[in-house]
Amino acid sequence: MQKLSIKTIVAVGIGAALFFVLHTYVAIPTPIPNTRISFDYPILAVLSLLFGPVAGVLIGIIGHALSDLVYGSIWWSWVAGSAFFGLAMGFVGTKLKLDDGEFGVKGAVIFNIAQAVAHLISWGLIAPALDILIYSEPADKIFLQGAVGSAGNILSTAIVGTLLCIAYVAARPKKGSLTKED
């Protein structure tokens, strides 16, 4: 295995802390009971875009597992969902060039399609399948939870994630914006 760079190690540590704080303390309740919109996934998406797939997976696993640990039981099935989401967004990040100051309409479209697909795979497929396998829960109930979970996460990632990307890019110098003086 290739050694993790120091930058990735620190990004994982601080990213996981951010994920933990947003997952545990910050959420907007919705009209549907027991469903809340939280900001952990938009942040996970943006950090994965910036630091790549390895960081994405690790932030997903460590951030989610630590948040679960506090409440006494780690749901490995949902941790796996977060890990996959971080991984997928990390790969998307290699296509989008946020660090070069590029995130136009095309970037926003790619980002949103990718995040919606990744959320659907994570919460509609991976987490429920593992839930049924590990915890032997009834399928309809699991898939309903998955559907509600992905809808909320897609919505918050679409709005908050896109806004964060736009604002991040605006704060960076565009590539090639400097010209060499003769």
Add this chain to the structure above:
Amino acid sequence: MTGLFNYIPRQSPIHAMTGAAKLVCMLTWTMAAMITFDTRYLLLLTLSALVLFRVSGIKFREVKVLIAFSAVFMVLNNVLIYLFAPEYGVELYGARTELVHFIGRYGITAQQLLYHANVILKYTVTIPMVLLFVSTTQPSEFAASLNRIGVSYRIAYSVSLALRYIPDILKEYHDISQAQQARGVELTSKENLFKRLKNASAILLPLILSSLERIEVVSTAMELRCFGKRSKRTWYRAQAFAAGDYAIMAAGGALVCISFLLIYLNGGRLWNPFV
């Protein structure tokens, strides 16, 4: 700070064990509980977990907030399961003994009750153990323990950084949030959902930018101190294993073996008293 990752110092045999041994024990314990659906075994594990909790000297009121959260989640989970699949137990156990009938497909069957008992027991087996681990292990020893059980020290260091920065980031979040609210960014239910999501970005953007800066500063500092140049590192909080540590790790392994043995004896993961 609220009581998250609250290490509660005490004098007890459980506090005295090394973090790595407790981590192994906690992981094998939860794994054993994850594998089996034998109600008798789950009941036994729950009782032993409560005994161990008692031995540690941690008081119930010190962890009651966390337990209350988990209890709410457990109840909701059970209600959802029942609403969606009132006959799921019947399906699993392949027998039907109806005790009460309400309306339509809703009633109480002995099989469904046993299934719910399993679901509840799965919580009661793991929650005391995980809380016990969290409250008897120093956070800084936790990272050392991860490295001890074979996780690469770089990843263990990430975990240690995460635990270190959670309180800082939480404080920063509150500061930014209050500053933005003072400037009129509305986050309460007075605004509609979409507006609130948009307003939330006004807090998250400064938070993420300051975190990126933090990443820059910390990674430069680590680079300057030659982090990661060697294949191993030592930990300030690491402890050597004692005989008792080997004993509890072996016991943890044995629990997992019992789970597998029960699968073999019961002819499946379920213990089925109905056939």
